[in-house]
Amino acid sequence: MNVGLPLFGEAVRAQGAQAVDVDWRIPAGGNPELVAALSRMWGPHAARVNAANDEVVRRLDEGTPMLLRVGTALEEVPGMEDRMILHPGPPLEWQEFCDPLRRSVRATVMAEGWATSPEEAQEFVVNGRVRLEPANHHDASIPMASALGPSAPVLVVGNPQGGNLAYSAINQGPGKTPWFGVEEPEAIERLAFLREAVGPVLREAIEAAGPVDLLSMVAQGLQMGDDAHLRTQATTNLLIRHLLPYLVDADHPARTVVARFLSSNHLFFLNLAMAAAKALTDWAAAVPDSSVVVGMARNGTTFGIRVGGTGERWFVAPAPPVGEALYHAGFGPEDSAPDIGDSAVLELVGLGGVAAAASPSLASFLGGTMADAVAATEAVQRICVGSSGRFRLPFLDLRGSPLGIDVRRVVETGITPAINTGVLHVCDGTGQVGAGVARAPIECFQQGLLALDAALR
Amino acid sequence: MNVGLPLFGEAVRAQGAQAVDVDWRIPAGGNPELVAALSRMWGPHAARVNAANDEVVRRLDEGTPMLLRVGTALEEVPGMEDRMILHPGPPLEWQEFCDPLRRSVRATVMAEGWATSPEEAQEFVVNGRVRLEPANHHDASIPMASALGPSAPVLVVGNPQGGNLAYSAINQGPGKTPWFGVEEPEAIERLAFLREAVGPVLREAIEAAGPVDLLSMVAQGLQMGDDAHLRTQATTNLLIRHLLPYLVDADHPARTVVARFLSSNHLFFLNLAMAAAKALTDWAAAVPDSSVVVGMARNGTTFGIRVGGTGERWFVAPAPPVGEALYHAGFGPEDSAPDIGDSAVLELVGLGGVAAAASPSLASFLGGTMADAVAATEAVQRICVGSSGRFRLPFLDLRGSPLGIDVRRVVETGITPAINTGVLHVCDGTGQVGAGVARAPIECFQQGLLALDAALR
Numbered sequence: 001m002n003v004g005l006p007l008f009g010e011a012v013r014a015q016g017a018q019a020v021d022v023d024w025r026i027p028a029g030g031n032p033e034l035v036a037a038l039s040r041m042w043g044p045h046a047a048r049v050n051a052a053n054d055e056v057v058r059r060l061d062e063g064t065p066m067l068l069r070v071g072t073a074l075e076e077v078p079g080m081e082d083r084m085i086l087h088p089g090p091p092l093e094w095q096e097f098c099d100p101l102r103r104s105v106r107a108t109v110m111a112e113g114w115a116t117s118p119e120e121a122q123e124f125v126v127n128g129r130v131r132l133e134p135a136n137h138h139d140a141s142i143p144m145a146s147a148l149g150p151s152a153p154v155l156v157v158g159n160p161q162g163g164n165l166a167y168s169a170i171n172q173g174p175g176k177t178p179w180f181g182v183e184e185p186e187a188i189e190r191l192a193f194l195r196e197a198v199g200p201v202l203r204e205a206i207e208a209a210g211p212v213d214l215l216s217m218v219a220q221g222l223q224m225g226d227d228a229h230l231r232t233q234a235t236t237n238l239l240i241r242h243l244l245p246y247l248v249d250a251d252h253p254a255r256t257v258v259a260r261f262l263s264s265n266h267l268f269f270l271n272l273a274m275a276a277a278k279a280l281t282d283w284a285a286a287v288p289d290s291s292v293v294v295g296m297a298r299n300g301t302t303f304g305i306r307v308g309g310t311g312e313r314w315f316v317a318p319a320p321p322v323g324e325a326l327y328h329a330g331f332g333p334e335d336s337a338p339d340i341g342d343s344a345v346l347e348l349v350g351l352g353g354v355a356a357a358a359s360p361s362l363a364s365f366l367g368g369t370m371a372d373a374v375a376a377t378e379a380v381q382r383i384c385v386g387s388s389g390r391f392r393l394p395f396l397d398l399r400g401s402p403l404g405i406d407v408r409r410v411v412e413t414g415i416t417p418a419i420n421t422g423v424l425h426v427c428d429g430t431g432q433v434g435a436g437v438a439r440a441p442i443e444c445f446q447q448g449l450l451a452l453d454a455a456l457r
Numbered sequence: 458m459n460v461g462l463p464l465f466g467e468a469v470r471a472q473g474a475q476a477v478d479v480d481w482r483i484p485a486g487g488n489p490e491l492v493a494a495l496s497r498m499w500g501p502h503a504a505r506v507n508a509a510n511d512e513v514v515r516r517l518d519e520g521t522p523m524l525l526r527v528g529t530a531l532e533e534v535p536g537m538e539d540r541m542i543l544h545p546g547p548p549l550e551w552q553e554f555c556d557p558l559r560r561s562v563r564a565t566v567m568a569e570g571w572a573t574s575p576e577e578a579q580e581f582v583v584n585g586r587v588r589l590e591p592a593n594h595h596d597a598s599i600p601m602a603s604a605l606g607p608s609a610p611v612l613v614v615g616n617p618q619g620g621n622l623a624y625s626a627i628n629q630g631p632g633k634t635p636w637f638g639v640e641e642p643e644a645i646e647r648l649a650f651l652r653e654a655v656g657p658v659l660r661e662a663i664e665a666a667g668p669v670d671l672l673s674m675v676a677q678g679l680q681m682g683d684d685a686h687l688r689t690q691a692t693t694n695l696l697i698r699h700l701l702p703y704l705v706d707a708d709h710p711a712r713t714v715v716a717r718f719l720s721s722n723h724l725f726f727l728n729l730a731m732a733a734a735k736a737l738t739d740w741a742a743a744v745p746d747s748s749v750v751v752g753m754a755r756n757g758t759t760f761g762i763r764v765g766g767t768g769e770r771w772f773v774a775p776a777p778p779v780g781e782a783l784y785h786a787g788f789g790p791e792d793s794a795p796d797i798g799d800s801a802v803l804e805l806v807g808l809g810g811v812a813a814a815a816s817p818s819l820a821s822f823l824g825g826t827m828a829d830a831v832a833a834t835e836a837v838q839r840i841c842v843g844s845s846g847r848f849r850l851p852f853l854d855l856r857g858s859p860l861g862i863d864v865r866r867v868v869e870t871g872i873t874p875a876i877n878t879g880v881l882h883v884c885d886g887t888g889q890v891g892a893g894v895a896r897a898p899i900e901c902f903q904q905g906l907l908a909l910d911a912a913l914r
Contacts, residue, residue, distance in 0.1 A: 223817060224681035224691050225851075234681050237694035240701060241720050248705050248716040259705040263698050360680060360851040370851065394682075394817040394827065395852070 027412045034411055034446060037453035041291060041408050045456045049309070049408075052290035056308050057386040057404040059284040060292075060349050063159045065166070065276035066211040070203035072195075074150035077138050077167050085109070086135040086148040088342040089299025090314040094125055094132060098300030098319075100145040100181025100337050100424040105132065107178040108147040111191035118183055136297055137312075140167040141278035141342040143270055144422055145300065146179040152191065153199025157214065157275040162283030168275035170194050170202065173265040180431035181337070181424045197254035198261060205246035212242065214276040218351065219390045221269070222401070227359040229343060229352030230420040230435055232269040236262075239269055270343065277345040284308065291452055292385060293405040296348055296417070296440065300340035300424075303441055307407055307448040310455055315448040317441035322423045324365050325436025337426040339438035344419045350388035350401035353418040353437060354380045357393045358401070362420060365437055370395055376418060377402065383409040383417070407449045416440040484869045491868055491903060494910035498748065498865050502913045506766070506865075509747035513765050514843040514861040516741040517749075517806050520616045522623065522733035523668040527660035529652075531607035534595050534624050542566070543592040543605040545799040546756025547771040551582055551589060555757035555776075557602040557638020557794050557881040562589065564635040565604040568648035575640050593754055594769075597624040598735035598799040600727055601879055602757065603636040609648065610656025614671065614732040619740030625732035627651050627659065630722040637888035638794070638881045654711035655718060662703035669699065671733040675808065676847045678726070679858070684816040686800060686809030687877040687892055689726040696726055727800065734802040741765065748909055749842060750862040753805055753874070753897065757797035757881075760898055764864055764905040767912055772905040774898035779880045781822050782893025794883040796895035801876045807845035807858035810875035810894060811837045814850045815858070819877060822894055827852055833875060834859065840866040840874070864906045873897040 002009035003022045012019040028034035041049055073080050080086075085108050087101060097105070106121035109130065115121035124130060135142045142148055146169050154167045172179045172194065176186040206212070218228045221235030228235060240247075240262060247259055262268060285294040290308025297304055304314040319338035327335075346352040356362055357370070357377035366372040374395055380402045381387070387400035410416055416439055423434040459466035460479045469476040485491035498506055530537050537543075542565050544558060554562070563578035566587065572578035581587060592599045599605055603626050611624045629636045629651065633643040663669070675685045678692030685692060697719060704716055719725060742751040747765025754761055761771040776795035784792075803809040813819055814827075814834035823829040831852055837859045838844070844857035862874055873896055880891040 234691060234694070237691070237698050240698050241694050244697060244701065244704070244720045245713055245716040247701065248707075249713040250705075256702055256706040259702040263701040360855070369854065397826065398817070 025414070029414065034449060037449055038408060038412055040453055041449070041456070048289050048456065049291050052287050052308060053292050053385045053404060053406065055287045056284045056290045056292040056294065059162065059287065060280050060403055061386070061389050063161045063280045063283055064216070065157045065159045065214050065279040067206060067214055067272060068156045068158045068211055070153055070170070070199055070206055071156055072150070072199070073148055073152050073154050076154050076156050077140055079138050080150055081131060082150050083129065084131045084133060084150060086133055086138055086140060086142065087299060088135060088142050088144070088146060088340065089297045090302050090304030090316050091134050091137070092299050092301055096301050098337055098340065099427045100340065101147070101300050103181045103183040103429050104145040104147040104178040107183040107187050107191065108149045110183070110188050111195070112149045112151055134297070135342060136295060138167070139165060139278065139282060141274040141345050142169050143171070143274060143343040144179045144341040145181045145424060146172070146341070151195055153194055153202070155272055155275050157272070157279050159279035159283055162279070164279060164283050166275045166279035166282060168271040168278070170198055171265060171268050171271040173261060173267070176431055180422070182429055182431045184429070193261070198258050201247070201250050201252045201255050201258040204250045204252055205243050208246040208249065209243055212239070214272050215390060218273055218276070219392070222355060222358040222391050223394060225359050225361060227352055227355045227362050227420055228273045229270070229346045231359055231361055232273065233266040235273070236266055236269040239272070273351065274343055274345055277349040277351065281345055281348050289456065291407050291449070293348055293407060293448070296344040297342045298339045298344065300338055303339060303444060305440070305444045305448055307452050309452045310448065313451060315444045315451065317443035320438050320441055322421055322436040322438045325423050325434045326365060327423070327434035328432070331425070331433035335425050335433050337424040339419065339421060340424065341421065343421065344440070347417050347419050348405060350391045350403045353420045355391060355393065355401040356418070356420070357395045365420070365435065379415055380417060382413055383415050407445045407452065410442070410445040411449045414442060416442050416445065482871070486871065491906065494906055495865060495869055497910055498906070498913070505746050505913070506748050509744050509765060510749050510842045510861060510863065512744045513741040513747045513749040513751065516619065516744065517737050517860055518843070518846050520618045520737045520740055521673070522614045522616045522671050522736040524663060524671055524729060525613045525615045525668055527610055527627070527656055527663055528613055529607070529656070530605055530609050530611050533611050533613050534597055536595050537607055538588060539607050540586065541588045541590060541607060543595055543597060543599065544589055544756060545592060545599050545601070545603060545797065546754045547759050547761030547773050548591050548594070549756050549758055553758050555794055555797065556884045557797065558604070558757050560638045560640040560886050561602040561604040561635040564640040564644050564648065565606045567640070567645045568652070569606045569608055591754070592799060593752060595624070596622060596735065596739060598731040598802050599626050600628070600731060600800040601636045601798040602638045602881060603629070603798070608652055610651055610659070612729060612732050614729070614736050616736035616740055619736070621736060621740055623732045623736035623739060625728040625735070627655055628722060628725050628728040630718060630724070633888055637879070639886055639888045641886070650718070655715050658704070658707050658709045658712050658715040661707045661709055662700050665703040665706065666700055669696070671729050672847060675730055675733070676849070679812060679815040679848050680851060682816050682818060684809050684812045684819050684877055685730045686727070686803045688816055688818055689730065690723040692730070693723055693726040696729070730808065731800055731802055734806040734808065737806050738802055746913065748864050748906070750805055750864060750905070753801040754799040755796045755801065757795055760796060760901060762897070762901045762905055764909050766909045767905065770908060772901045772908065774900035777895050777898055779878055779893040779895045782880050782891045783822060784880070784891035785889070788882070788890035792882050792890050794881040796876065796878060797881065798878065800878065801897070804874050804876050805862060807848045807860045810877045812848060812850065812858040813877070814852045822877070822892065836872055837874060839870055840872050864902045864909065867899070867902040868906045871899060873899050873902065
């Protein structure tokens with residue numbers, strides 16, 4: 001039996017004897033501070049942490065977020081002000097905003113009617129005439145480089161078990177759009193179209209349809225090849241089928257053009273899944289003492305997590321690149337902005353990269369075969385506290401998707417969650433240039449572990 | 458090396474020696490007439506048959522049937538008369554019709570306005586006032602106990618490569634409906650609803666949408682858990698998403714109630730897939746000398762196949778029971794009508810039971826695990842000439858679905874295709890009582906082989 005470096009086992013085998021290698025690594029890379037924290041959290045504090053984690057996982061697994069209605073950000077989002085724009089990821093000063101997010105914010109300033117050119121919009125922001133705040137600080141979760149202004153329509157999701165609400169924007173769809181970092185006139189028109197047409201038609205349809213159990217649809221979508229992050233087509237179709245009679249019956253004159261938009265937007269469900277995940281993680285975040293990650297978001301400059309037992313604190317590191325990517329023709333790694341968006345909240349509830357084994361079409365990002373996708377899910381299971389009761393993976397004999405990312409396990413093993421995500425152009429406003437997998441930076445989890453250890457002592 | 462009975466291999470192993478068993482069986486059960494025919498068809502006639510089979514498989518694989526329009530049976534279906542009803546399966550005298558199909562025919566007589574009660578309808582038929590003909594003889598394919606009257610709306614599917622057309626009824630949906638063998642007023646109302654509302658609204662929507670490439674949708678559906686026979690939910694949703702703008706934009710006052718019907722009918726695509734398969738098999742049937750099955754249909758009394766090289770002849774045997782079934786609460790095998798409907802045409806083009814490995818939700822009928830579903834598909838591969846280029850199976854590393862059932866291979870191995878299908882009540886007009894798998898009777902294939910052998914000599 002050889003523990004650790006395979007070298008020793010090989011030497012034994014070279015002499016004709018048998019040897020079994022155990023892939024053991026020094027926990028936390030041998031960092032004494034981290035090892036000491038881990039010792040306490042697996043030792044004297046383990047019972048407290050584990051009990052808290054069980055409750056966190058129960059909340060993540062049992063909450064049933066419902067799409068309640070569509071309203072405007074100003075009407076619905078707590079703390080929203082009439083000169084405020086919400087952005088993804090941890091808090092950030094304007095000077096540190098990445099290029100795609102700057103463009104998206106300027107597009108939003110123009111769509112709100114506060115400026116008529118990117119230059120004016122830039123000046124408007126620099127002069128502090130609009131407050132920029134993280135969507136996460138307003139119970140909201142928005143994907144990629146989305147920016148949310150007060151007049152924008154929002155999806156209102158309620159978690160009946162927790163009594164809390166969560167919000168997202170309406171997905172902006174494909175093409176030249178601000179959530180991909182585009183600020184051209186076409187992108188600004190899209191925001192107006194969402195406000196004037198998509199929001200009102202959906203509002204009417206959902207009012208008529210009644211509340212929609214979002215994660216029950218996602219659970220079905222996972223049986224149909226969705227990971228509910230990079231691929232939401234099956235789940236989007238389930239929603240379209242569900243809403244069909246109400247869309248057909250809508251009074252709004254824009255109903256046909258909105259139907260065309262829905263019909264060609266296979267990521268429509270993404271934002272609904274994110275709002276549902278946000279409702280769950282916010283409910284779970286109220287449990288003290290937990291070592292489970294209850295927030296994970298990126299603004300294109302920093303990557304941040306929140307840990308159950310440390311309240312609203314962010315633990316941040318530089319945003320990682322999006323690797324293992326497939327690029328649109330003519331683009332490559334040198335064109336790519338760092339990882340961005342709040343959508344990593346999906347990986348916290350058993351979806352996205354965590355559920356890679358659900359999605360044959362994602363296997364192409366993960367080595368090419370389903371065996372690679374299955375291996376990705378199995379790797380994440382090692383850093384998770386439990387598994388989902390509702391999200392079942394056909395390629396793993398309907399085993400539940402990994403649930404509850406534990407900072408202790410992440411720091412100990414060095415395995416960080418993989419996040420399925422899009423890639424934006426780094427600087428020229430082209431928009432999306434590919435899709436791939438981002439690896440969460442270990443530093444966030446190390447900081448989170450130390451902070452939780454301090455809080456527990 | 459032990460060939461045949463495992464007994465001998467075991468005896469060798471019992472004495473401590475090593476033995477490998479080869480699962481060899483006597484071809485065609487040792488029947489001398491069949492063995493002689495097989496010898497000729499694998500011998501002197503093999504080159505001719507194989508070349509024909511290659512062309513048949515090419516046609517089954519490369520035709521791209523398009524949904525062109527919706528019309529009425531009288532307008533569209535070749536040879537349809539104003540006092541004619543089409544039924545599934547091989548030809549049959551009324552006296553031999555099974556109970557569910559009798560009920561469906563009577564319901565159709567009433568829906569056409571030729572009678573006002575089941576008794577009157579019965580008399581109408583018995584007195585020969587309506588001609589009963591197989592849908593298959595009119596380029597049409599209709600599922601379960603469907604009956605198609607002249608005023609019923611039909612789906613018109615064109616195969617541009619072959620220049621031929623094929624037809625199906627509009628799927629009648631769930632509940633108390635004639636295609637499940639129900640003749641209650643509710644069932645007759647459903648036929649009127651299809652004629653007055655669903656047909657006209659779909660006609661309008663498809664006219665606006667333009668031709669729909671049906672099997673490209675099915676190919677996507679197979680990546681989303683459909684087998685396109687027992688389960689067509691993903692493919693139905695893809696169609697709904699595609700038609701959404703046109704349904705929303707329809708002028709017809711019934712568009713909302715039709716939308717509700719579409720939204721709650723997860724088998725809506727079944728009839729479209731059947732018409733597409735019928736277009737392919739009819740095109741393939743024009744190739745002479747082939748030993749591939751180009752027709753397979755049941756009327757609830759007999760099960761019949763047609764073989765490429767023997768023209769329009771049916772080779773029939775008594776309809777088998779539907780085994781391996783899951784029953785609705787309160788029902789069991791004793792309540793079950795024999796296997797019925799034209800939908801087995803799907804198994805001829807790489808769908809249904811042949812594509813079991815596509816569908817986790819079908820695994821429950823096939824032993825419970827995906828390994829059972831994969832084994833079912835692998836068994837069918839042994840009796841097939843080729844595999845599908847477009848229907849790919851995620852659980853078999855995207856290998857193509859088996860294509861081109863060869864009577865030579867069926868007779869030689871004794872393996873017959875398994876058909877995924879619903880189960881109807883045998884006698885009381887309850888409707889559907891379950892779903893399961895029917896095994897095609899070997900006798901049909903044996904007759905087909907002998908007839909082809911005679912034709913080739």
